Amino acid sequence: MVEEPTAEQPTRGESEERLVSALRGTFDVSVMNFGSYNILYAANLHARDARASGQEHHISSVHDGVSLAEHLLVGYRRQPMELVLCPVDLDDVLSRVARAAPDPAADAVPAVPLPVNLTNLAGMAAEGRQLEIAMSTGHRVVLEVHPQVSFEALPDVTLGQRHDVEDFYDFVDFFMDRLEEMNPV
Structure with a gap:
């Protein structure tokens, strides 16, 4: 979510910068070595479907918590190659953005x-x-990633993450290529 402005990508406005800072703050307090990851916001469609099913779900593990989280921050890095799925309390993030707090x-x-x-x-x-993403534990997430994201609670603020999304899918291709190399058919 940290990008240098280009001709194609204008500088972020103050409200969008506050949103990025609040999201990054959640990731940073949750993940060790947080500075080595690129991050972006994603909705977890699997969680939405699970909640819509009406079945009661108990969170008894980290895998449960992530697979049932509707909002995720996705950290990724090429070395060492990994993703980090970090649930985010969107109500908390958006309230921190809406407040006039300096940080x-x-x-x-x-x-x-x-x-x-x-x-x-x-x-x-x-x-x-x-x-x-299917885990060896049987848990899964379905990330929905958009280049621009708006939230009902902040209708005037759009999170622009086009370059992040492009970079993320380049990473996914890289990750899948390594996976195929390790497990040839």
């Missing part, structure tokens, strides 16, 4: 993240703006 990253609520790497990944499939 919207302050008082971020930590979450328990789930690292995803070659030791616990069962499979990955990308289609359109969605990426399904």
Whole structure:
């Protein structure tokens, strides 16, 4: 979420910067070595479907917490190659942005993240703006990633993450290529 402005990408406005800072604050208090990850926001469609089913779900593990989180911050890095799925309390983030506090990253609520790497990944499939990640535990997430994201609670603020999304899908291709090299058919 840290990008240098280009001719194609204008400088972020103050409200968008506050949103980015609040999201990054949540990731930073939740993830060790947070500075080595690129991050972006994603909706978890699997969680929405699970909640819509009406079944009661109990969170008894990190995997449960992540697979049932509707909003995730996705950290990724090429070395060592891994993803980190970090649940984010969007109500908390948006309230920190809406307040006039000088630092919207302050008082971020930590979450328990789930690292995803070659030791616990069962499979990955990308289609359109969605990426399904299946874990060796049987848990899964379906990430929906958009270049621009708006939230009802902040209708005047749009999170621009086009370059992040492009870089993320380059990373996904890289990750899937390494996975195929390790497990040839």
